[in-house]
Every structure is written in structure tokens, then in C-alpha cells.
Amino acid sequence: MRRPLAEQLPSTLVAALSSAFGVCLLETTGVLAQVLAADSVTGSSATVAALLQVVASVFIVIAVYVGSIVTANTFATIIAGRTRTIALYRLIGSSASDQRRAVAREGLVVGAVGSVIGAVLGTAITIGLVSVSVATGVVPSHPYSYLGPVIALPIVAVVLTTWLASWIGSRRVLQVSPMQATGGAVEKSLDEAAGGRGRSVVAVVFFALGGALLVLGMVIGLVSPLGVLVGVVGGLLSFTGLVLGSPLVMPVALRLTGRMFGRSAPARLAAENAVRYPERSSRTTIGLVIGVTLVTMFAVCVESYQVIITNAQRAQPEVYQGVDRTLTVTVVVFSVLMGFSALIAAVGMVNNLSMSVLQRTRELGLLRALGFTARQVRTMILAESAQLTVAAVLVGLVLGTFYGWAGAQSLLGSITGSPGIVLPAIPLALLAILAVAAAVLTLVASVAPSRRATRIAPVAALAVE
Incomplete structure (x- = not known):
């Protein structure tokens, strides 16, 4: 094939x-x-x-x-x-x-x-x-x-x-079954996705255990940089728990963000669509969650890293004399990693949103046949995509901030002159850049595919496989 x-x-x-x-x-x-x-x-x-x-x-x-x-x-x-x-x-x-x-x-x-x-x-x-x-x-x-x-x-x-x-x-x-080839979509509904109790239990256990290991890594980091290894295991477990439980977690975030887009028919239908099939929504959003989490993690980590090193340098300047170049090089390396993370997030988001829209040509044709105009369908798709994007960005920001802070704290908490536990340093400019970039990507990823999908006549769209 x-x-x-x-x-x-x-x-x-x-x-x-x-x-x-x-x-x-x-x-x-x-x-x-x-x-x-x-x-x-x-x-x-x-x-x-x-x-x-x-x-x-x-x-x-x-x-x-x-x-x-x-x-x-x-x-x-x-x-x-x-x-x-x-x-x-x-x-x-x-x-x-x-x-x-x-x-x-x-x-x-x-x-x-x-x-x-x-x-x-x-x-x-x-x-x-x-x-x-x-x-x-x-x-x-x-x-x-x-x-x-x-x-x-x-x-x-x-x-x-x-x-x-x-x-x-x-x-x-x-x-x-082969006979179902003539039927509708086989995406699991919200109730069907919620019925997987075993997966839900595993997701909760992974997330809770991972969070506990992250905290333990920060505590160990106060006496040894090896605490970061414990923290990495905790980060992987907790994020894996989020991925496994995303069909249950993302609908909650989507319900909250869905209220931001008004009560018009396209907006209400977009809100219902984002929640109705949680597996589809989670697949679409998880790539962006990963990218935003990585960008935020590296940004918060390097900011916290600078704060810890600067404080230690003030406490014992003789120990840290001449480390300014090292600090600069480290910041450059992390900036590159942030750029790559942003690129992965952008491409993953555009790919998944575009494919999701194009794979729903038959569904969109049905809406057109029921009386929706092409403009209403495009508005619905844009609202749904924006809803998914806002939810993914919010989840990624929260996770990335905690992961970045935990990483810097567990790695550098034990260095000479370290002030111990420091508050996470959050670059506010990052939040504004992510918001603008997410808005632009939502337009790119949803408007063009929706125009292609709605150009097809409703009767022809119903026959699309």
C-alpha cells in the first residue's frame, strides 16, 4: 500500500x-x-x-x-x-x-x-x-x-x-472490522476515552511519582549535583503520565479556554468539537505542549542558572573569578536549544492542525450540507484551533517553568556559595513572544487548510475518504 x-x-x-x-x-x-x-x-x-x-x-x-x-x-x-x-x-x-x-x-x-x-x-x-x-x-x-x-x-x-x-x-x-469501512469515524468519544481506567491509573501514578522525584531531586541537589539525575527521571515520568492521561487532562483545559471565544454557533460548536473527541484533541495539542514546555524549561533554567551563579559569585568572588565567558557560552548554548525547541513546536503544531483539518473534510461537508456557510465553517475551525493552542500553551508554560526551575536548582544548588533554594526566574518577554507566535501559527495552521476543505462542494465533500 x-x-x-x-x-x-x-x-x-x-x-x-x-x-x-x-x-x-x-x-x-x-x-x-x-x-x-x-x-x-x-x-x-x-x-x-x-x-x-x-x-x-x-x-x-x-x-x-x-x-x-x-x-x-x-x-x-x-x-x-x-x-x-x-x-x-x-x-x-x-x-x-x-x-x-x-x-x-x-x-x-x-x-x-x-x-x-x-x-x-x-x-x-x-x-x-x-x-x-x-x-x-x-x-x-x-x-x-x-x-x-x-x-x-x-x-x-x-x-x-x-x-x-x-x-x-x-x-x-x-x-x-472490514464492514466498518463504510461507517463513520472511529475516534473514541469522551465517555469511551474515560472508560480506560487502567490507563488513567497508570497516568496518575506516573505523574504523581514523577512530581515526587522532581522534588526529591531538588532536595538532593542541595548537597550534590547528582540530584539532577533523579530530577530527570521524575520529569520523564511526570510528562509520560501527562501524555498517557492527555485524553482526560486536555478536555478540562479545553473547557476552560472554550469560554473565551463567545457564544456564537461556530464558537459553541468549536468548543464541543475540541472536547467531544479527546484523543484527536490530545494528539493535536501534545506536540505543541512538548515544544512550549521545552522552550520554557530552557528559558527558566538558564535564567535561574544565571541567578544562582551571580549570587554565588557575589558571595565568593575569588572562587568564581573569570567565569563570565563560561556564563556567556552557556547562555548561547541554551538559546540555541530554545530556538530548536520552538521550531519543533511550530512544525509539530502546523503539521497536526493542518492534517486534522484536512482529515475532517467529510465532517465539514456535512456541516455545509446542514446549512453552515463556508465562512462559518472557517470561523469554527479557527476558534477550535485557537482553543487547542491556548490550552497547550498554558499547560506547557506551567510544566516548563517547574521543570526548568527544578533542573537548575537540582544541578547547581550545591555549588560553593549557592544561596540554597531560589525562586524560579521567569523571563516575562518569553511569555509575550510565545503568545504572539502561537497566535500567528494558529492562523497559518488552520486558515489555509480550512479554505481548501471548504472549497469542495458539500456533496463532493461527503464522499471524501
């Missing part, structure tokens, strides 16, 4: 970005390690060397985890849009195992192609960044090395998770 390039491009693009994020993350960390090792002040410090090893380990885990979640979520969205088509293949005689193998092969190819492209892109970005930094005097001139064996980890992770996402995503699709 061959798929056109237009259907494979979104998943390939996300796989490439996930791979590029992981490769750039590890390579910039490696460059930072080389800068610190060559510095006359930090190069001889055993504490700095230990901190770098810890940070590198943390970044490896983050890179692999983010790549896994983003690619799995995007491929799940694509598979959900093919439910009826795959069921039709089964109706005309294709076996469930054949269809599942075809989907898995596609996932493997997409993951392999995307990860290689991403590895080249990530390396090129790192080299370009270092060249500019050297030219501007931010980092010293040095024969930096980029290609280490560790960059294979995000590449392999993207390939495996894309393949695994296609395999798992096809399981629910292939449970649909």
Missing part, C-alpha cells in the same frame, strides 16, 4: 527535526565541554568536569525522549486519518497482518530517511553556530570536534520510535 509523498512528508519532516534536535543538542554540549576544558579557570576544576558529564547525560536522555514522543505523536495522527482507507483494503480482501506490515515498513523508511536528514541538518547548524560564535568572540578559536559516537543515539532513537509508532498506531486501526 503505497502512499503519496504529501502524506509521508509531515512524518518525515518531524523525524528529521527530532533527529536534528538530538544531534545539535549533543554536539553543542560537546563544544561547551571543549570550551570549558580549554579555559584556564574551569579547565582544571574537577567539579566542572563532573557537572559537564551530568549535563551531557541529561541532554542525551532529553534528546532521545523528545524525539520519541514527537515522532510517535505525529505518526499516530497520520494513522488515525487512514482508518477508513485501511479498513476498505481489508474489505476487499487484504489481511490485517499485511496492512500492519505495510504501515510498519513505511514507518521504518520514514524514520530512517528523516533521521539521516536531521543528523546532517543538526551538524550543519552546530558548525554554523560555532563559526559565528568564534567570529564574534563569544567562544575562543579552537579545533572543535563534532562527530562523536554519542550522536548515533538520537538517530537510532528516531528510527526505532517512528517504526514503533507506526506499528502501535496500526493496532487499533486493524481492530476495526
